[in-house]
Amino acid sequence: MSNRVANVTGTALLTDQYELTMISAAIKAGRADRRCVFEVFARRLPDGRRYGVVAGTGRVLDALERFRFSDDDITALREIVDADTLAWLADYRFSGEVDGYREGELYFPGSPVLTVRGGFAEAVILETVILSILNHDSAIASAAARMVSAAAGRPIIEMGSRRTHEQAAVAAARAAYIAGLSATSNVEAARTYGVPSAGTAAHAFTLSFATPDGSDEKAAFAAQIDALGVDTTLLVDTYDITRGVANAIAVAGPELGAVRIDSGDLGVLARQVRAQLDDLGAPNTKIVVSGDLDEYAIASLRAEPVDTYGVGTSLVTGSGAPTAGMVYKLVEVDGIPVAKRSSHKESHGGAKRALRAARETGTIVEEIIVTGAGASGAGPVDGLGSLDVRDLQIPLVRGGRVVDDVPTLTDARDHLARGLVSLPWEGLGLSHGDPAIGTRYVTRPEK
Amino acid sequence: MSNRVANVTGTALLTDQYELTMISAAIKAGRADRRCVFEVFARRLPDGRRYGVVAGTGRVLDALERFRFSDDDITALREIVDADTLAWLADYRFSGEVDGYREGELYFPGSPVLTVRGGFAEAVILETVILSILNHDSAIASAAARMVSAAAGRPIIEMGSRRTHEQAAVAAARAAYIAGLSATSNVEAARTYGVPSAGTAAHAFTLSFATPDGSDEKAAFAAQIDALGVDTTLLVDTYDITRGVANAIAVAGPELGAVRIDSGDLGVLARQVRAQLDDLGAPNTKIVVSGDLDEYAIASLRAEPVDTYGVGTSLVTGSGAPTAGMVYKLVEVDGIPVAKRSSHKESHGGAKRALRAARETGTIVEEIIVTGAGASGAGPVDGLGSLDVRDLQIPLVRGGRVVDDVPTLTDARDHLARGLVSLPWEGLGLSHGDPAIGTRYVTRPEK
Structure with missing residues (x-):
């Protein structure tokens, strides 16, 4: 029991032990590579808040690039997982895809602010560090x-x-x-x-x-x-x-x-x-x-x-809400939509597409979350009349590599400034209230 | 404006800019080496709490040992301070003394949980990182x-x-x-x-x-x-x-x-x-x-x-109090007690000695803070009758070096377990209330 200094150059051990033991079990069961989709979202905004601000995305991408298990890391995990898992961890490189809301984007209950696609093990292991960063930074922003x-x-x-x-x-x-x-x-x-x-x-x-x-x-x-x-x-x-x-x-x-x-x-x-x-x-x-x-x-x-x-x-x-309450949920396995069953926690299985509808004036009116097998299709959504509709997710990681044109910090700041102007007038109220816009789920079954 | 990774091996830049500019002004004015005493304390406990727990002391000592300005650090500060100050920073080694409450010690309003003695510049520069650590860790504990x-x-x-x-x-x-x-x-x-x-x-x-x-x-x-x-x-x-x-x-x-x-x-x-x-x-x-x-x-x-x-x-x-609200205040300069004047914020100038009085049963009854020129004297305090009295601060740093026998994490855990048992019965109540014991200031003018 020493007063040592925390390792702070790598990010791989900034995680919960159960991520590692789940991987161990998945490897042993031959399930580590099932194709999975995980989504980050908040079921609700902090009490009385009208909107949330996505922040931390850039730091998530930095952490992803540094998510490697050093020899010291592997040594430290010998008591926790078996040799096969240690070998898997030593070779770890995320190879999947990440899409997400722009940093500085407004979010509302249910908004899929980050979507991670990859094998079960390579994607589940990122849960803790992704949530730590997004929950902290988004709460502050x-x-x-x-x-x-x-x-x-x-x-x-x-x-x-x-x-x-x-x-x-x-x-x-x-x-x-x-x-x-x-x-x-x-x-x-x-x-x-x-x-x-x-x-x-x-x-x-x-x-x-x-x-x-x-x-x-x-x-x-x-x-x-x-x-x-x-x-x-x-x-x-x-x-x-x-x-x-x-x-x-x-x-x-x-x-x-x-x-x-x-x-x-x-x-x-x-x-x-x-x-x-x-x-x-x-x-x-x-x-x-x-x-x-x-x-x-x-x-x-x-x-x-x-x-x-x-x-x-x-x-x-x-200011009273020190964490954003975002969760990282498995929503799809080998194309099968999955969700925890619960009477209280509303979870929607399947990968989602997120759209935001605005009037011609720019004022936003609705968050639209498309679910179902046809969600990823780029086609229009019914019932929006003359509203302008914008896709909210952008590509962030492809084939395990951060894409070249990730928005900068200045981009994020500018994007939020525009976003705040787009809120309905009551959305900028400081008093307790409902989210500034509603979230509507649209199911599109056909591929 | 890049998405770079924060430098996390050194601690010297985990600070507020004004610490550096104050040092620059003090050096130029020939005042950087005035002998100073800074104290860390909380004016009050979080709303309704009966006691606080000191935590982070071990991490503060680790941070102090790593508080060095690398060449990269110095380069980063060229826009902020002048060449003389950069040279002073490049040579920075804390040479003073630190005393403090044991990690795991209970604290109450006004308890001097850490006392830093040194030259003005070498001591003021530690303010931010010391407070960050103690405010965070103590809030959690x-x-x-x-x-x-x-x-x-x-x-x-x-x-x-x-x-x-x-x-x-x-x-x-x-x-x-x-x-x-x-x-x-x-x-x-x-x-x-x-x-x-x-x-x-x-x-x-x-x-x-x-x-x-x-x-x-x-x-x-x-x-x-x-x-x-x-x-x-x-x-x-x-x-x-x-x-x-x-x-x-x-x-x-x-x-x-x-x-x-x-x-x-x-x-x-x-x-x-x-x-x-x-x-x-x-x-x-x-x-x-x-x-x-x-x-x-x-x-x-x-x-x-x-x-x-x-x-x-x-x-x-x-749990509703994410920061402990501790402050780092200059209380003595070249032997002269100093304090900000304010009608609301009670500050007591001069270095202090902290004692805790307990009944024979071990139940604590009072925090006694001795001020005045004779505060550091080891003699008894009047009016305590048959109570047992214990000095609360221990040496942590001498001549800039962490002492050898700093309590371990296990020591801190054991110390707190004993401390909680020493609280008056109402001190363990979860409901809102007053601090479990009162704080009394005793002035001892004679050296």
């Missing part, structure tokens, strides 16, 4: 998109790294960027994914200039400006906000980039500080507010003179 | 401990990997083990930390034996037993539970290890299945239940014939 809507065009900086697992923080910054946040405080997310980074200063910085005779906020501000320039953001609420703003302008002059308020009644304080800055001849100095903001608090500040929001805890914890 | 109490001695298996970030899943399994869970489904947690691993089977396995003529549950059960032996756990609710149990015993015989029920009214079903197993002559076949269990659902099943619980979502999301 779904919450973040509501914050972006609430901010109504004002920029939001993600600064929640310290409130979540240190690696989850990097993924959260990425998901938040897809959702439309402007920047992240997370340096690794900036390096790895190119998310724009930003930062202000902590109270500790100002406090660290304390002298035996008391505080010295001006010295702290002067040091920050000396190092970072006058365009920086000074944190003004370490001692007294009014004095902090006065000190900030006294030291930086009226060209100071911004001040940050991190505590108190942010609306009242923003008005006071705005008036004070204007009086001091600093009308262009911006106001950044932070401190336990969520989408509701952001919305409540819409009428106040706030320029930028900083969000942390609520973002990285999905 | 705190929720998990409630589940363990609710299970009243029955084993719980952690199986939540798919509901959280893929790396957070590994840390969650570790934290859950500290809290007293019996095993994890997560293979990487088993490999890295030695947490016992366990697994059953998924519905997909049974479904994968479907034939053109219909389902074949018996074939699936036979394959699993053939590969894993009769001591395995068969999932019996893919089609019909009563028939599933009959099939399970028909195939495995009465020595079958266990059956798992993953859906429906688990209490009713557990009674039915217990009666059926007994009728089939399998009184030793155990019953594992899973499916959206949290501490309340576990408690509600206490009177039912359940042998083992499987928990997922609620565990890895902290």
Whole structure:
């Protein structure tokens, strides 16, 4: 029992033990290669949410490419599975196909956000890591998109790294960027994914200039400006906000980039500080507010003179919905539709095709999920009249290889921005409600 | 903007940009080496919780040892800080001291769970990664401990990997083990930390034996037993539970290890299945239940014939409190106590000593936090009468090096088990309430 460091370069052991023992049993029974279709979907949205945002697809594809069992991995599994299975794992390369919703696509209950086709064993083994990534990243992006809507065009900086697992923080910054946040405080997310980074200063910085005779906020501000320039953001609420703003302008002059308020009644304080800055001849100095903001608090500040929001805890914890609740279900075996029987959990067997119908104005009206033997046919669906219909899945992996033209992070961000505009007006409501559009199942029996 | 893989071997970039820019400003101002004391504490417990559990300390020490800036890291930071700062970062080695609560220790509002002493720059830079780890792991362990109490001695298996970030899943399994869970489904947690691993089977396995003529549950059960032996756990609710149990015993015989029920009214079903197993002559076949269990659902099943619980979502999301809300605050600079002034956030300047008072019976009664210039003195505290008093912090890092005898994961698990027994009886209540013991601040001015 040692305090070792988790292996974090490969992804193959980021899985549940039962995936491996099921493979062992399937190999022994000669069933490991049955052609299977697995689908990822959420039976429902988090309580009261109007839409979900697919995020993590790019990370899933990265994880798939790194899904290899090293010699060390194989050694670690000797107690869990037999030699035949170890040999199979050592040779593992996914050889199948993956289709899915674009990253940044809206999703609704039942939407097949990812479809994996391959042999039973090679496909079932991906369940855990695929769900981990999609459930985490989609939860963050779904919450973040509501914050972006609430901010109504004002920029939001993600600064929640310290409130979540240190690696989850990097993924959260990425998901938040897809959702439309402007920047992240997370340096690794900036390096790895190119998310724009930003930062202000902590109270500790100002406090660290304390002298035996008391505080010295001006010295702290002067040091920050000396190092970072006058365009920086000074944190003004370490001692007294009014004095902090006065000190900030006294030291930086009226060209100071911004001040940050991190505590108190942010609306009242923003008005006071705005008036004070204007009086001091600093009308262009911006106001950044932070401190336990969520989408509701952001919305409540819409009428106040706030320029930028900083969000942390609520973002990285999905604002009450820290996981998206997606599942990975076997829906087809050698062409036979399968589904767990249950009175409560609605599952539809068979591979599906997903369409979204919109009015000419672009407003979406319905998610259409085509099931049955003829689902994969590209033909039109009846009963849609003059609606525009768009296929939602795109190819992501062919013959085990990630396709060349997978959408980038910027594509995902742009795609979501368009998607949010396509929602019916009630779909952007922050209050609890039903999904913004309904999901209709259409069965097309003929091939 | 590429879909690259996050760097996950070093920890130095798992940080907020402002840590780096503050260091840059401190270096330029000649203040980087002021002797500082930072403390990690939570101002409050999550709403209604009676206690928190410190977890992640071992991971913090691992992260500290890996906190080095590689050449690639330095290159990535060239746009953010100046050359002097880059040079300082390239040479970075923490040289200070860390003391903290044992991993597995209970904590309460204000408890100084970690104290970091060092130069301003070398200590402030650790803020983000320390908080990420402690906030995540402590949130999981705190929720998990409630589940363990609710299970009243029955084993719980952690199986939540798919509901959280893929790396957070590994840390969650570790934290859950500290809290007293019996095993994890997560293979990487088993490999890295030695947490016992366990697994059953998924519905997909049974479904994968479907034939053109219909389902074949018996074939699936036979394959699993053939590969894993009769001591395995068969999932019996893919089609019909009563028939599933009959099939399970028909195939495995009465020595079958266990059956798992993953859906429906688990209490009713557990009674039915217990009666059926007994009728089939399998009184030793155990019953594992899973499916959206949290501490309340576990408690509600206490009177039912359940042998083992499987928990997922609620565990890895902290059962409503996904982050512990700990902060990292500068409390002392060159011997001068410092604190942000705020009407709402109670902060106490100066390095602290933490004690816990208990009756002779072992029941704890009070957390005592000694502040003031004489806080570090080892002498007794007044007004404790016949109570036993124990110092809560232990040395973790000396001269930048992790001490030799840091408690192991097993030590942490054992320590928490003793800690839970020491709570006043109302402290183990699942209902919302106040912290189980109060926190008292004692000022000791003399050195």
